[in-house]
Amino acid sequence: MPKLFRQVFNEFRRFGDTKGIHIIRQKIPSRSISTYGTLNQHAENKDVNSENSLIDPLEHHDYFDIRKTVTVKNLFLSTAHYGHVTGCRNPYMTPYLFGVRSGIDIIDLEQTVRHFQDALNFTAHIAYRNGIILFVSRNKMMMPHIEKTAKACGEYAHCRYWSNGIFTDMVSRLGQNVRLPDLAIFLNTQNSVFQTHKGVLDCAKMLIPTIGVVDTNCDPRLISYPIPANDDSFRSNMLYLSLFEAAIKKGKAKRAEDANM
Amino acid sequence: MSFAVQNYFRHLKLANCSRNEVRIISKFFLHCSARQRQNEGGEKKPTVNFVGPPDTPKSIAKQDLISRAMLTYLERKQKVDEFKQINADEFDLGRRHLANIMGIEEDEMTSEKIREALSYLMPSSLSNRKARPLLEPPEYYFPQNVGNQFDVTGRPYHFLYYTYKANYYGLMHDLALKLETLKRLNFGLSHTNQEQGRTKVGVEWISFNKFVELFPEEKVTEHDYRRFLVLVERIDDHPLGQKYQDFLDQYRITLKPKSESFKLIQPLIDEDGREYVKNSGKRKTSEATVKLFNHGHGNININGKDITYFKDIMHRQAILAPLQLCGVVDKFDIEANVMVSAGPSADAGAIRIAVAKSLACFVPDDMKEHLRIAGYLTVDPRRRERKKAGQEGARMKFPWKKR
Numbered sequence: 001m002p003k004l005f006r007q008v009f010n011e012f013r014r015f016g017d018t019k020g021i022h023i024i025r026q027k028i029p030s031r032s033i034s035t036y037g038t039l040n041q042h043a044e045n046k047d048v049n050s051e052n053s054l055i056d057p058l059e060h061h062d063y064f065d066i067r068k069t070v071t072v073k074n075l076f077l078s079t080a081h082y083g084h085v086t087g088c089r090n091p092y093m094t095p096y097l098f099g100v101r102s103g104i105d106i107i108d109l110e111q112t113v114r115h116f117q118d119a120l121n122f123t124a125h126i127a128y129r130n131g132i133i134l135f136v137s138r139n140k141m142m143m144p145h146i147e148k149t150a151k152a153c154g155e156y157a158h159c160r161y162w163s164n165g166i167f168t169d170m171v172s173r174l175g176q177n178v179r180l181p182d183l184a185i186f187l188n189t190q191n192s193v194f195q196t197h198k199g200v201l202d203c204a205k206m207l208i209p210t211i212g213v214v215d216t217n218c219d220p221r222l223i224s225y226p227i228p229a230n231d232d233s234f235r236s237n238m239l240y241l242s243l244f245e246a247a248i249k250k251g252k253a254k255r256a257e258d259a260n261m
Numbered sequence: 262m263s264f265a266v267q268n269y270f271r272h273l274k275l276a277n278c279s280r281n282e283v284r285i286i287s288k289f290f291l292h293c294s295a296r297q298r299q300n301e302g303g304e305k306k307p308t309v310n311f312v313g314p315p316d317t318p319k320s321i322a323k324q325d326l327i328s329r330a331m332l333t334y335l336e337r338k339q340k341v342d343e344f345k346q347i348n349a350d351e352f353d354l355g356r357r358h359l360a361n362i363m364g365i366e367e368d369e370m371t372s373e374k375i376r377e378a379l380s381y382l383m384p385s386s387l388s389n390r391k392a393r394p395l396l397e398p399p400e401y402y403f404p405q406n407v408g409n410q411f412d413v414t415g416r417p418y419h420f421l422y423y424t425y426k427a428n429y430y431g432l433m434h435d436l437a438l439k440l441e442t443l444k445r446l447n448f449g450l451s452h453t454n455q456e457q458g459r460t461k462v463g464v465e466w467i468s469f470n471k472f473v474e475l476f477p478e479e480k481v482t483e484h485d486y487r488r489f490l491v492l493v494e495r496i497d498d499h500p501l502g503q504k505y506q507d508f509l510d511q512y513r514i515t516l517k518p519k520s521e522s523f524k525l526i527q528p529l530i531d532e533d534g535r536e537y538v539k540n541s542g543k544r545k546t547s548e549a550t551v552k553l554f555n556h557g558h559g560n561i562n563i564n565g566k567d568i569t570y571f572k573d574i575m576h577r578q579a580i581l582a583p584l585q586l587c588g589v590v591d592k593f594d595i596e597a598n599v600m601v602s603a604g605p606s607a608d609a610g611a612i613r614i615a616v617a618k619s620l621a622c623f624v625p626d627d628m629k630e631h632l633r634i635a636g637y638l639t640v641d642p643r644r645r646e647r648k649k650a651g652q653e654g655a656r657m658k659f660p661w662k663k664r
Binding site: 147154 | 334
């Protein structure tokens with residue numbers, strides 16, 4: 001059972017407690033385990049690693065055993081709950097908010113955790129099937145780290161200027177058909193001038209699923225798997241990178257394991 | 262959730278699979294298809310479009326396993342190869358024909374001989390060399406295409422492939438990581454520990470044109486080049502930048518002193534066994550030749566006279582200036598012959614440059630560079646300005662009075 005956000009908040013008083021927060025969170029229906037999908041209870045009870053078991057990985061809600069890697073506490077300690085000042089808020093982000101504290105939006109980390117777990121699960125599934133995963137961001141500070149991570153897990157990165165038609169006009173650009181990515185992970189869904197990254201629209205056009213870390217000033221509508229969280233701080237970004245890297249590596253390891261069975 | 266995931270996989274059509282993958286996929290969906298067969302009466306195949314029939318994995322031909330991107334590439338490469346072969350054959354035919362005309366053996370028809378033959382057979386007065394007739398192998402005018410960039414499943418080899426400038430951005434990535442490393446190293450170091458005062462004389466970064474050549478088939482712009490310069494200079498200026506100097510040196514060129522390109526004459530020996538160098542010099546219209554003898558005593562001979570050939574001190578100083586700069590006035594003998602005289606200043610200038618050129622053959626390289634910087638090795642190009650019509654001289658006007 002994950003710790004409630006409020007409890008964690010009060011546990012680490014140095015970040016301020018919940019007293020000053022004007023809470024705007026609606027009452028969220030307590031999320032039963034069934035909301036993770038059509039969970040096959042039968043599959044759940046079976047041992048994933050046993051040789052005789054024939055489980056459809058897609059039916060299993062945590063085939064790669066990665067949901068536990070995200071917790072409210074580690075997100076909180078990496079300052080993932082800080083949003084922007086209320087004036088910058090994108091109205092589509094309101095449902096993901098916990099409250100407002102001294103004019104700054106606080107993101108509801110309980111929701112973030114669930115979204116993050118789904119996103120990681122999806123990432124691992126894509127990696128499991130040898131899909132191409134593209135890390136995208138225009139955050140200059142994070143650029144070398146994102147590219148390094150992509151290289152480390154054998155995937156791809158695009159942290160540079162996004163010229164139009166990079167996916168949509170590939171044939172005339174490169175003179176040949178190139179396999180497009182099967183998943184784009186946006187560590188930052190905005191370009192360097194605070195507009196939505198062109199890649200988000202391009203991915204939507206080409207039916208490429210996207211995972212995006214959306215801050216309170218971002219538009220989550222075109223992202224397949226939005227993760228409401230702070231996308232500006234170095235610490236939180238490094239946490240997201242390590243989580244995605246672990247998910248991809250687990251997916252690939254599982255693939256190798258299943259192939260040898 | 263799981264429904265959504267499955268839906269995405271349908272869209273993706275991850276059918277670009279290896280033999281290994283067929284095994285995995287068939288294992289994944291054995292479960293599904295078995296259930297489906299139960300529901301549908303056992304006979305029908307599963308309708309999931311990206312799964313090969315799980316019970317007959319061998320029926321998938323090897324051709325199907327290669328991705329479409331790879332197929333397109335292979336087709337394109339085959340076409341390019343055919344085109345190249347045709348051009349190579351044509352070139353060879355032309356070469357042999359030319360050898361036949363010129364009466365040379367076919368094997369001796371090298372590219373140099375071809376050029377000679379063409380300029381003889383088809384003389385062209387076009388000033389632009391590129392516009393003249395030429396016969397070159399096809400590699401000369403068709404760009405070399407880069408090798409294969411994908412594996413069998415269509416995954417690009419380079420992790421920055423989707424940026425379209427993989428190699429350029431790969432270099433920028435390496436540089437950025439190096440800078441990050443330096444920043445981390447610098448943390449906690451006091452200023453006294455840092456290296457200071459590194460001098461970078463005589464080196465500069467490679468030019469834009471050279472830089473572009475490093476990345477064939479990539480559209481590297483001038484803006485990209487400027488970004489590169491910013492990054493390398495930041496690493497270079499970093500107090501601990503010495504760590505990566507070897508890496509940075511790949512992108513540097515060393516400038517040669519200009520005096521190195523100066524032609525030196527080997528000293529000759531005269532009948533008396535004295536080492537000398539003979540040079541000529543010009544200034545305005547006067548011309549002089551100078552023999553500079555090594556191991557001399559400061560003797561000067563100008564047209565049979567000594568230094569009193571020049572009445573002015575200034576002119577006497579002028580011919581001795583190069584020797585004075587090197588501090589060897591009493592170690593060389595000058596034997597000058599002014600063939601065409603145009604006045605003492607011009608004579609002195611002509612002798613001076615001849616002396617300096619001769620002296621450069623005896624002194625070490627750094628002294629030679631001093632001579633060049635002082636201007637003694639530079640020819641004075643100034644000439645007498647012509648008289649203009651309607652004027653007294655070059656600039657002077659006729660006297661003019663109103664009335």
